Amino acid sequence: MESIKDRLIGRMKQYFSDDKKRIQHALRVTEYAERIFQYEKNADRDVVLAAAILHDIGIHEAERKYGSSQGKYQEIEGPPIARKIMFEEELPDKLVDEVCQIIAHHHTPGVLNADNFKVVYDADLIVNLEDRELKKGRFLTEGGSKIASEGQLTK
Template structure:
């Protein structure tokens, strides 16, 4: 049985369309499930700009379903995974909007810092969405959301989510490692960890500032002492000061 999105029986008007070649502007006809086509005029091969790669980011049968995936898509595939991870994080926390909001803000700051530092966006953003995922189990088992319990329980939950979404083993291992010690940097750390760590500090300081009026002097002191990247410090000052 074909995926309904790829079965021509379910296609609607507009499933076959023309796209201008990015090299010579000649019209190239695409079926909606074509991954890529070659321009008949200049020979340039390019990815179908209207193809929905959403399911292919996590479906283990994607290659059999839509054919050999083009190189351009493979470069984007892990980045698309973060969107599925964000959805799973929200499902896991259910109605806990405070924790969903915190993870979302950490991801936003991590994306900015990571872009400036040149980190791996797939690892950083998956770790950002999942860094506190151990809180639920920690509260069940120990009646506490203390950092050490979060770090103890988080990797197993994160691993289950990532593996269900078809993430590659190296990404799973790195994200789980970050989740397992995200409050406690080691003597030597990866850039991806540093970006997540600084982003989490910004979100936490933001909360503390709202709750108890943390002074600008105290914020500056923490930023100088605790942060691990220059881009993280710059983002913190921009956001908090």
């Protein structure tokens, strides 16, 4: 049986289809989330990975409906799509609810205080800093700032 991670990566790739840029972004965020997770003892691996893989899943719907990929629109459009995917993958309700909450706030730090949220937020932040989508940001986890300061931001 494939892991939750592999199954959701498969679904994410299928959903984004030929949008290689979004696929690569999600994969890189997932990689960093997995690394930051090592430092965050209270985080849940499946929640962190599922949320990292699916965090931007609403971006196409945001662009289609509002003509904008702005965070606030993704936060609205992402959760129902993620929920449908995770429901079809028969993932537990508790995990599904938490992942949807994280997606609904992934551009809005300070609302959710859970470690799972912080890991995903920091992983996205590192990738957005590397890509110069953001010039600066404040990390929410020690692991995130540690990994960022280890000279990983080399792009």
